[in-house]
Amino acid sequence: MFIIRDGRILLIEKKRGLGAGKINGPGGKIDPGETPLQAAIRETQEELHVTPADPRKLGELHFWMSQEVPHILCHVYRADDFTGIPTETEEAVPVWTPLDKIPYDRMWEDDRYWLPLLLENQSFLGKFAFEGETLITREIATDLSSDPLRS
């Protein structure tokens, strides 16, 4: 979940789990019975104590990681407002970042290929294969005019 307001993006420094130490948006696994959107909102509330307003889906990302974590499907949302006060939790430190200073060198390697599209409000479908934390192959499709991602 990427919240953007007043020329800044609300990122997190993740304190535990997959990608600990990296900068990312809030997010996590979908619980049984949840939709991807419900999960993204809940994870944002749990990790930052804020609730995104009117989030909309802009992207789908497929990650192939390793034999232990073979495939991850990640639903990517953008919101342009929120309620609450971004607060450090056991899971994350809030990192408000100017849009022209996004720290890609501290993020997963794939982010530099699709986060600029999200900032431009473009929809995207990405496929990324990793070996460890190194990006090996990437494929990105944009301008999904039939809008399959907005359902």
Ligand SMILES: COc1nc(N)nc2c1ncn2[C@H]1C[C@H](O)[C@@H](COP(=O)(O)OP(=O)(O)OP(=O)(O)O)O1
């Ligand atoms: C491999 O490339 C990745 N790139 C990016 N940008 N984000 C990724 C990548 N792999 C995973 N993620 C995201 C997806 C989720 O938002 C988190 C990982 O969440 P995780 O499954 O570890 O869930 P936790 O944060 O541990 O939380 P729960 O266990 O509470 O669900 O990273």
